[in-house]
Amino acid sequence: MxxxxxxxxxxxxxxxxxxxxxxxxxxxxxxxxxxxxxxxxxxxxxxxxxxxxxxxxxxxxxxxxxxxxxxxxxxxxxxxxxxxxxxxxxxxxxxxxxxxxxxxxxxxxxxxxHALNHEYFARIDAMTFAMTHDDGQAPWGLNQADVVLVGVSRSSKTPTCIYLANRGIKAANVPLVPGVPLPPELFLADRPLIVGLTNDPERLVALRRNRLTSLQSDPKIDYVDLDSVQSEVVAARRLCQEHKWPVIDVTRRSIEETAAAILKLFAKRQGLDA
Missing domain, CATH: 3.40.50 (Rossmann fold)
Known part of the structure; x- marks a missing residue:
């Protein structure tokens, strides 16, 4: 039965x-x-x-x-x-x-x-760090991060940072916005692992349209135009390639899977993984 x-x-x-x-x-x-x-x-x-x-x-x-x-x-x-x-x-x-x-x-x-040990306070500290350095805020603190995520809008940067913070990883994220210069602190940072996040352009357009609908906002033509979004993705990949930042395609990944890939890169950088 x-x-x-x-x-x-x-x-x-x-x-x-x-x-x-x-x-x-x-x-x-x-x-x-x-x-x-x-x-x-x-x-x-x-x-x-x-x-x-x-x-x-x-x-x-x-x-x-x-x-x-x-x-x-x-x-x-x-x-x-x-x-x-x-x-x-x-x-x-x-x-x-x-x-x-x-x-x-x-x-x-x-x-x-759930004991109040060092690991617990490290997670709280990391969570505070992630919120303080979300969406390009407080760029002067980027070099204090363990991981910095860069990517175009709606590439899961914030939720991935929150997930990493719950693992005790200090994660910041910087958005790649057309026409907006990146903070110089990003290019001067030598301590954190910098990772690019990308997504399929058609998927990005769908996510952005849903986001605008939920906010009851008028659609911004370039923000949801497929050709413009494709150009954003290409430019983001080119930037990461120029600076030798690893890139993770989040199109078919859950937040947990993306975070797991980042943690593997982080461990390898720390010499903890072959």
């Missing part, structure tokens, strides 16, 4: 971001799957586990959980077994592998990925 619509219980002793992201990553592989999500976050007491179990009894379905405390896991597992619903500890295989490889037991402390 094929099931499309079902109850999905996501149980976590922390924010639930991890189990939610994992569930989403798996479910995209199943066309027409429609989970009814029940998110149970910050589950850290037996009373809270009892509430979760009551919710599962009321709406039986798949249970994914990331509880690390054995005293909380056991009653959840036992009740799911009695109800005949699958309960999957999604982190167990990975934690087990690390434990075997490192030769030590896991600490079983909930929410450690």
């Amino acid at each position: 094929t099931v499309n619509r079902f109850h999905l219980h996501l149980v976590s002793d922390s924010t639930g971001d991890t189990v939610h992201a994992l569930a989403r990553a798996c479910l995209v592989q199943f066309e027409d799957a429609e989970p009814i999500e029940h998110i149970w976050s910050m589950v850290r007491t037996k009373v809270q586990v009892e509430r979760v179990v009551a919710g599962i009894e009321a709406n039986p379905g798949v249970v994914l959980y990331t509880l690390v405390n054995e005293h909380l896991r056991q009653p959840l597992q036992e009740r799911c077994r009695e109800l005949g619903v699958p309960a999957i500890p999604v982190l167990d295989p990975v934690i087990g592998m690390f434990g075997s490889f490192l030769g030590r037991r896991a600490r079983a402390l909930p929410g450690q990925q």
Whole structure:
């Protein structure tokens, strides 16, 4: 029997971001799957586990959980077994592998990925940097960046910078606008990795038209004219070639895929990748 619509219980002793992201990553592989999500976050007491179990009894379905405390896991597992619903500890295989490889037991402390450590503050700092240096703002700080993205309008510069910032990378972006000179600081910057982003001209025209419609703005002829946009793209590629900046075509890439390609270039530049 094929099931499309079902109850999905996501149980976590922390924010639930991890189990939610994992569930989403798996479910995209199943066309027409429609989970009814029940998110149970910050589950850290037996009373809270009892509430979760009551919710599962009321709406039986798949249970994914990331509880690390054995005293909380056991009653959840036992009740799911009695109800005949699958309960999957999604982190167990990975934690087990690390434990075997490192030769030590896991600490079983909930929410450690959200601890206020150096990595956390680095991400906050990077996010502030990305917003301060978005769309060519504060060009005097470009040489403090880890990565600078250059590209024509609607080539995903800003969302890619935000994604990189969430990985602790200080990213700035500079738009390539016809007739507008680039800041001299861009050409003097020797610290950051400078990457050009480009897109298919027809795709750019469609994105720009949608953008103007959402803003209820009158169409600017050159901004959405295919010949003009093609000239923009050619000029952008030529600029990157002249300065030996790597170029990434984002036409068929998601933000995550573009960021992954940039991170690979960054690691190679840092000597961390062959």
